[in-house]
Amino acid sequence: MLKKRKREGVQEINAGSMADIAFLLLIFFLVTTTMDTDAGILRLLPPVVEDEVIMDVNKRDVYEVLVNDADMLLVEGQMMDIKELRAGAKEFMTNPANSVDLPEKRRVTAAECQQKIGEFKSYVASAANAEAKDGFQKSLDKWEDKLTAVKLLGEFSELPPNAVISLQTGSKTSYDMYVKVQNELEAGIRELREELSKEKFGRKFSELDDKNEEDQPLIKAVRLVYPQRVSEAEPVDVTKKKP
Amino acid sequence: MSRFKDNSSKGTPAISTASLPDIIFMLLFFFMVTTVMREVDLLVKVTLPEATETTKLEDKALVDYIYIGPPQSKALGTEPLMQLNDQFAKIEEIDAWVKAGEERREEVLKPKITRSLKVDKETAMKIVTDVKQELRKSNALKINYSTAQGR
Numbered sequence: 488m489l490k491k492r493k494r495e496g497v498q499e500i501n502a503g504s505m506a507d508i509a510f511l512l513l514i515f516f517l518v519t520t521t522m523d524t525d526a527g528i529l530r531l532l533p534p535v536v537e538d539e540v541i542m543d544v545n546k547r548d549v550y551e552v553l554v555n556d557a558d559m560l561l562v563e564g565q566m567m568d569i570k571e572l573r574a575g576a577k578e579f580m581t582n583p584a585n586s587v588d589l590p591e592k593r594r595v596t597a598a599e600c601q602q603k604i605g606e607f608k609s610y611v612a613s614a615a616n617a618e619a620k621d622g623f624q625k626s627l628d629k630w631e632d633k634l635t636a637v638k639l640l641g642e643f644s645e646l647p648p649n650a651v652i653s654l655q656t657g658s659k660t661s662y663d664m665y666v667k668v669q670n671e672l673e674a675g676i677r678e679l680r681e682e683l684s685k686e687k688f689g690r691k692f693s694e695l696d697d698k699n700e701e702d703q704p705l706i707k708a709v710r711l712v713y714p715q716r717v718s719e720a721e722p723v724d725v726t727k728k729k730p
Numbered sequence: 731m732s733r734f735k736d737n738s739s740k741g742t743p744a745i746s747t748a749s750l751p752d753i754i755f756m757l758l759f760f761f762m763v764t765t766v767m768r769e770v771d772l773l774v775k776v777t778l779p780e781a782t783e784t785t786k787l788e789d790k791a792l793v794d795y796i797y798i799g800p801p802q803s804k805a806l807g808t809e810p811l812m813q814l815n816d817q818f819a820k821i822e823e824i825d826a827w828v829k830a831g832e833e834r835r836e837e838v839l840k841p842k843i844t845r846s847l848k849v850d851k852e853t854a855m856k857i858v859t860d861v862k863q864e865l866r867k868s869n870a871l872k873i874n875y876s877t878a879q880g881r
Contacts, residue, residue, distance in 0.1 A: 502751070509754040516761035525793065525846055526784040527876040532866045656855045663851035665858070666779040666875055673783035 528669050530717070548590045548650040550579040554668060556659035563588075569667055576652060576675030580713055592644035600634035636708035640687050643712050651718045672717050679713045770816045774799035779851035780880030787874060792843050794831045795876075796824075798857055799850030810853045812861065821860050828868040846874040 552572070553561040560567045562575055582589040607627035614620035636643065652672055656665055677692070684692035688705055695702040695709075776799040787793050797813040811818050814827045832840050845865060849858055865873060 506747075506751040506754055509751055509758055513754055513758045513761065516758065516765055520761055520765045525787045525790070525874070525876055526879065527787070527846060527874040528781060528783065529785050529844070529872070529874050532862060532871040532873060534869065534871060535866050656859070658854060658856035658859070660855040661851065662849045662853040662855060662858055663779040665855055666781055666851070666877055669875065670781040670783050670877075670880075677783055 528666065528673060530669075533718075544649055544651075545590075545647075547588055548647055550576065550650075550652040552652065552654045552668060552672075554654075554656045554660045554664055556657040558661055558664040560668070569671060572668065572671040573675045573678070576672050577679055579650075579652065580646065580676065580679055590647050590650040592646065594642055595633055595637055595645045596642050597634065597637045600630050600637060603630040604634065632707060632711060635704055636711045639705060639708045640683070640712065645712065646714065646716070651716045653718045669717065676713055676715060680709050683712060684709055770795070770813075772797060772802065773813050773816070773818060774801055774811055774850070776848050776850045777852075778848065778876055778878040781875075781877035782880050784877055784879060785874075787844060787846065789842075792835070792839060793846050793874075794827075794843060795846050795848055796861060797848045798853055798861070799848075800852075810850065810857055812857065821857075821864055824861065824864040825868045828865070828870045842872070843870070844872045844874050845870050846876045848876045 551561075551563055555561065560569060560572065562572065567575065579589055582592050585592075604627060607623050607630060610623040611620055611627060614623055633645075654668060654672070680692045684690060684695065684705070688695075692706075692709060695706050697703060697706055774797050776797055798810055800808050801811050801818075812821065813819065814823065819827065828845075831843060835843065847858065847861070862873070865871070
């Protein structure tokens with residue numbers, strides 16, 4: 488008997504159950520896999536300022552969005568439905584009718600940029616200390632960015648630097664509502680950027696690649712015209728505020 | 731003419747299943763590679779709110795998570811609690827948590843760390859605002875409101 492078996496050679500392992508084993512493992516990984524790539528609304532919080540500076544902000548430069556404890560919206564002193572918020576934010580950013588209640592847009596021209604760049608270059612060169620030099624350098628960079636934007640987009644009107652969408656909530660406002668509001672504001676800004684990008688470059692803004700060196704100045708220019716200005720500032724109790 | 735007839739009369743041969751294990755293995759490897767094992771056990775219930783204007787968080791290694799929501803176990807009530815790593819934490823503990831998160835990474839990457847807030851959509855804003863204030867104090871300014879893709 489034994490001799491006979493040896494002659495037949497080593498018996499082949501049956502691979503029929505391989506598929507079953509693989510299936511078992513597959514199902515395990517299928518179940519444990521969480522395919523969630525975390526996505527969300529990115530925001531940058533403002534740093535804490537030691538001495539609270541009370542800034543004199545023009546009322547027309549602030550787009551006040553209040554959400555009360557019952558998730559109701561009060562925008563610029565008016566009750567508003569969430570569906571209208573996107574259009575409202577867009578109107579605030581563009582001020583198409585040059586309304587006196589909305590921020591005053593200012594034309595940026597190449598000549599002005601060049602003049603300012605010249606000015607700040609001389610300031611940087613003659614700055615008394617490092618701190619002042621840094622400050623001037625920052626302004627210089629800002630004007631240089633504006634000049635590239637003008638070159639890419641043509642003359643554009645710019646939002647005043649302190650124009651801001653201020654979002655304040657009550658302490659019992661639901662997080663869902665908060666995210667919805669943030670989402671609408673974000674959507675408004677995104678739509679404006681898309682429109683501008685389509686008009687000037689013939690491409691979607693979302694298709695511009697921030698890792699591509701040719702696209703980087705385009706993105707920067709579009710962002711300069713429509714900056715992301717949703718303030719995450721100091722929470723104020725809305726309930727104490729009179730509408 | 732007759733050639734065609736000949737073929738049809740033979741009937742279809744059985745499909746070979748010999749390559750089945752290979753196919754399954756391929757799927758298996760795909761899932762093995764893409765799987766990210768959940769690092770923490772959730773102690774709070776989180777149903778994310780929906781949003782359309784989302785950005786994907788690129789580098790998972792540079793994201794720390796804060797979970798806020800009602801606790802899973804009913805014994806702890808229904809008030810929203812905050813979970814850091816794998817335990818409940820008080821608001822004041824955020825600072826230490828931020829520091830610990832920074833310690834784990836290289837110096838150059840510190841400003842790039844994003845704190846992703848995974849907050850249940852029914853939560854009242856108070857706790858979220860408090861957490862945000864605390865994050866500001868700890869100079870952890872890059873945050874993300876984690877959302878589900880809507881519509």
